[in-house]
Every structure is written in C-alpha cells, then in structure tokens.
Amino acid sequence: MKILLAVAIISLTMSSAGAPPSEAPTGFDNRSNGLVDQATHQADQVKFDEVEGVSEGLGPLYNAQSCLECHQNPATGGNSQVTELRVGHEGPDHRFHNAEIPIAGGSVVISGRTLVNDRAICPSAAYPSTEIQERVPNTENIRTTRLAVSVLGDGFVEAVADQTLVELARQQCKASHHKICGQVIYVPILEAPGQTGVGRFGWKDQHASLLSFSGDAYLNEMGITTRLFPDEVTKLCNTASEPNDSPAADGLDDLDHFARFIRATKAPARDARLAATPEAQRGSQLFAKIGCAVCHVPSLTTAPAGTKISAFTVPAVLGGRTFYPYSDFLLHNVGTGDGIVVPMQEHYGPKIYQAKWKNFSVEEYHSARFKIRTAPLWGVRLRSRLMHDGETVTLHDAILRHAGEAAEVTRRFSKLSRKDQENILQFLRSL
Numbered sequence: 001m002k003i004l005l006a007v008a009i010i011s012l013t014m015s016s017a018g019a020p021p022s023e024a025p026t027g028f029d030n031r032s033n034g035l036v037d038q039a040t041h042q043a044d045q046v047k048f049d050e051v052e053g054v055s056e057g058l059g060p061l062y063n064a065q066s067c068l069e070c071h072q073n074p075a076t077g078g079n080s081q082v083t084e085l086r087v088g089h090e091g092p093d094h095r096f097h098n099a100e101i102p103i104a105g106g107s108v109v110i111s112g113r114t115l116v117n118d119r120a121i122c123p124s125a126a127y128p129s130t131e132i133q134e135r136v137p138n139t140e141n142i143r144t145t146r147l148a149v150s151v152l153g154d155g156f157v158e159a160v161a162d163q164t165l166v167e168l169a170r171q172q173c174k175a176s177h178h179k180i181c182g183q184v185i186y187v188p189i190l191e192a193p194g195q196t197g198v199g200r201f202g203w204k205d206q207h208a209s210l211l212s213f214s215g216d217a218y219l220n221e222m223g224i225t226t227r228l229f230p231d232e233v234t235k236l237c238n239t240a241s242e243p244n245d246s247p248a249a250d251g252l253d254d255l256d257h258f259a260r261f262i263r264a265t266k267a268p269a270r271d272a273r274l275a276a277t278p279e280a281q282r283g284s285q286l287f288a289k290i291g292c293a294v295c296h297v298p299s300l301t302t303a304p305a306g307t308k309i310s311a312f313t314v315p316a317v318l319g320g321r322t323f324y325p326y327s328d329f330l331l332h333n334v335g336t337g338d339g340i341v342v343p344m345q346e347h348y349g350p351k352i353y354q355a356k357w358k359n360f361s362v363e364e365y366h367s368a369r370f371k372i373r374t375a376p377l378w379g380v381r382l383r384s385r386l387m388h389d390g391e392t393v394t395l396h397d398a399i400l401r402h403a404g405e406a407a408e409v410t411r412r413f414s415k416l417s418r419k420d421q422e423n424i425l426q427f428l429r430s431l
C-alpha cells in the first residue's frame with residue numbers, strides 16, 4: 001500500500017523526460033518567469049495597469065478602471081482589499097436563482113448575473129436623465145462579498161493537468177475515509193468552444209483558462225467587451241462600438257496581453273528568514289500532521305512541456321515545474337459557503353447553451369452551491385483580509401471559521417497546546 005502510494009506520487013511529479021521536476025521561479029519583482037523576455041513582460045504589464053475611460057468602452061456598468069486596481073499588492077498581479085458584491089435568491093423550487101436588478105427606473109432588468117456592479121457611467125453630461133446604478137432589491141436575499149485574489153504564479157496553476165486534480169480529489173477522499181472529498185467541476189474554455197477543463201480559478205473554480213478569466217474580468221469588472229464576450233451587460237448609455245477591445249498593431253487584443261502577463265508572472269515567494277525558524281518548521285510539520293495539508297496541498301507539478309491542455313499547449317518554461325500553492329484547487333464545504341451558484345451567462349457569455357460542452361453539467365454547479373475553492377496559502381502573509389468574503393482579519397480566526405469537511409481538522413487545531421498553535425501561525429506567516 002505504502003509502496004503503491006509512493007509510486008503514484010512519483011509518477012505525478014516526474015516530467016516527461018523522466019528528470020526530476022525543477023522549481024517554479026518565485027518573487028514579487030514583476031520580472032518575467034522566462035515565458036517571455038523582460039521587455040515583452042513589461043509591455044504586457046502596461047496593459048494590465050492601464051486605466052480605461054468611457055471613450056475606450058469602460059462601463060456602462062463596472063467596478064474599477066484597471067486590472068491593477070484590484071490586483072496590486074505588493075506587486076502588479078497581487079491581491080487587494082477590494083471586494084465585490086454578489087446576490088441572488090432562492091426560488092419556490094428551493095434552488096438558487098440569479099439576481100434580477102431593475103435599473104433605469106425599472107424599465108430594464110439586469111438578469112443572468114449575481115455580480116452587482118458598484119459603479120456606472122451615467123447619469124452624465126451625455127445622458128443626464130438615464131440612471132443605471134445597480135442597487136440590490138430586498139427580494140435578492142442571498143448576499144455576499146467576494147475578495148480580490150492574487151494572480152501571481154497562476155500560469156503554473158493553469159499548466160497543471162486536469163487528471164492531476166481529478167486524481168488528487170480521488171486520493172484525498174479515499175485517504176480521509178470520505179470525510180474530505182474535494183469536488184471537481186468542468187468549466188467551459190471559451191476560446192475553444194465545446195472544450196472544458198477542470199475549474200481552478202476564482203473562489204468557485206469558475207474558470208480553467210487564464211484567457212477565459214481575462215475576458216470575464218474585462219467585461220464584468222470593467223465593462224469592456226472582447227471577442228470572447230462581445231455583448232455589453234446593458235446598452236443604456238453605451239457609446240463605444242463593440243467589441244471595445246480589438247487587435248493592436250501586434251495582432252493581439254488586450255485580452256491576450258493580460259493572459260500572457262499572468263502566465264509570465266513568478267510564483268509568490270516565501271519569507272525565507274521566517275521559514276527557516278524552528279517555530280515555522282515545527283508549524284509546517286503540525287500543519288501536515290493535523291490534516292491542514294489534505295486540502296492546502298503544499299506542492300503540485302505542472303504537466304510536461306508540450307502537453308495540450310484544451311486550447312493551451314504547456315510552454316517549455318511552465319512545463320514540469322513544481323510549485324507551492326498550499327491548495328488542491330478543489331471545491332470544499334467548510335461551512336463558509338454563501339449559497340450562490342456560479343452564474344452561467346455572466347461567466348461564459350449569453351451563448352453558453354448554444355454549444356455542447358464536454359462533461360459540462362449545470363447540476364454539478366448547483367451541488368457546489370455551498371462550496372468554496374481551498375484558498376491557496378502562498379502569499380497569505382501579504383493579505384490583510386481573509387476568506388472569500390474578506391470578513392476575517394486574523395489567521396487564527398480564519399482557522400476557527402473552518403467547519404464542515406474541515407471540522408475534525410479544526411478540532412485537532414483547537415486541542416493543540418498554545419505553543420503549537422502559535423507554531424502553525426508562525427508557519428502561515430512565512431508563506
């Protein structure tokens with residue numbers, strides 16, 4: 001049994017050539033991980049940082065003017081304190097239903113979404129009497145905030161084979177005697193119609209591709225339409241022509257620059273000084289011993305270079321790399337879920353049901369209603385707010401908030417001596 005497991009682990013971590021995998025580069029220096037040269041990376045970063053205005057297509061409904069505004073700390077692509085508002089309601093069928101938000105005095109209803117955009121471009125000089133600010137009606141009684149997350153190192157996450165995550169879920173469930181069973185959902189890859197991948201990005205694992213996520217963010221955070229999301233959320237007050245994002249002289253859309261920027265980021269670096277202390281090292285052992293590492297998996301290895309993951313072929317610098325995300329990227333019910341199901345139209349566009357997607361099951365999304373992706377703990381020391389809603393502000397409170405699948409592990413934490421609890425916290429502060 002032990003030997004079998006060892007063989008399985010080795011086969012998951014060997015790269016194609018059979019050589020041991022090399023480590024993913026780390027750092028908060030905004031330098032390229034090697035995917036592109038530094039000048040190209042800097043040019044991509046300029047796009048990520050760029051502040052968009054109404055004439056470039058910003059809005060009509062939006063949350064912020066640049067990717068950087070929410071992904072900034074401590075370097076471009078990092079985290080921030082920004083949260084967004086999501087709401088919906090339970091219908092008479094006891095199922096979750098997306099929000100219906102009347103705007104413009106009730107003449108238009110925004111539907112098919114759970115995101116409530118906090119900003120709008122009118123009333124304005126051009127549209128003095130059109131009011132489109134979204135406000136939550138009382139009937140939308142399921143409400144939560146969701147905190148911005150870091151995108152640093154996400155190119156490595158994207159390059160993990162679906163099968164690695166599927167296998168991880170299987171082994172975790174078996175080893176915990178069905179107490180901890182992460183859920184995998186297959187999500188559409190918008191740039192490859194019909195194809196899906198194992199979701200790994202966002203609090204609800206709503207995307208598998210960084211290009212798809214970038215299109216989603218450009219529309220839903222900034223109101224900028226693209227080839228992947230060609231339709232505005234509302235036409236009211238809209239002046240720019242669609243899609244707002246069109247190819248530049250180099251043939252690339254902003255979208256392509258965002259995805260390449262993220263793919264070329266280095267993984268978050270640890271605090272090497274703290275990590276070397278006996279307290280953090282003891283904390284790291286306890287973290288594994290009491291079961292935190294079952295979900296917060298210390299290391300993963302990307303697929304070998306050249307592997308085709310839907311529309312994306314793993315490039316040489318991202319292939320066969322080991323990285324340390326402290327996450328299984330699977331969905332779990334740890335008692336914190338907000339009860340909001342991933343809205344299909346918002347994340348995958350209004351034509352989602354026109355194509356047939358492999359392994360795509362809306363029922364799977366409904367069954368994950370109260371689940372959240374295991375928060376990757378890399379870089380957690382640099383986050384001022386914690387958990388999906390940003391409502392928790394200390395590491396200790398974050399741990400105690402875990403219930404559901406994590407109840408037994410949380411109990412074990414509570415039973416540790418104060419000193420050992422402090423060792424685990426010291427370990428987390430080194431991540």
Ligand code: HEC
Pocket residue numbers: 063064065066067068069070071082083084146147148149150151154200201202203204210213214217218221222258259262
């Ligand atoms: C108003 C704030 C805001 C803006 C602007 C914003 N994001 Fe985000 N971003 C978030 C939040 C919040 C999440 C978590 C989303 C969720 O799952 O609910 C997120 C998640 C992501 C993720 C998933 C990362 C992961 O590891 O799970 C990617 C990729 C991303 N954003 C890219 C972008 C890009 C590209 C832009 C610019 C086009 C952008 N974002 C603009 C707030 C923002």
Ligand code: HEC
Pocket residue numbers: 180290291292293294295296332334336337372373374375376377380383385386387388389395398399402405406409410413424428
């Ligand atoms: C069953 C899986 C599971 C286990 C076991 C587990 N966690 Fe988590 N952890 C999660 C999930 C899921 C979240 C996100 C919950 C949310 O945002 O509502 C999370 C969030 C966190 C966060 C917040 C991170 C952030 O950036 O917001 C910390 C810190 C954390 N866990 C530490 C621990 C520690 C320490 C242990 C062991 C005592 C542990 N976890 C055990 C699944 C797990």
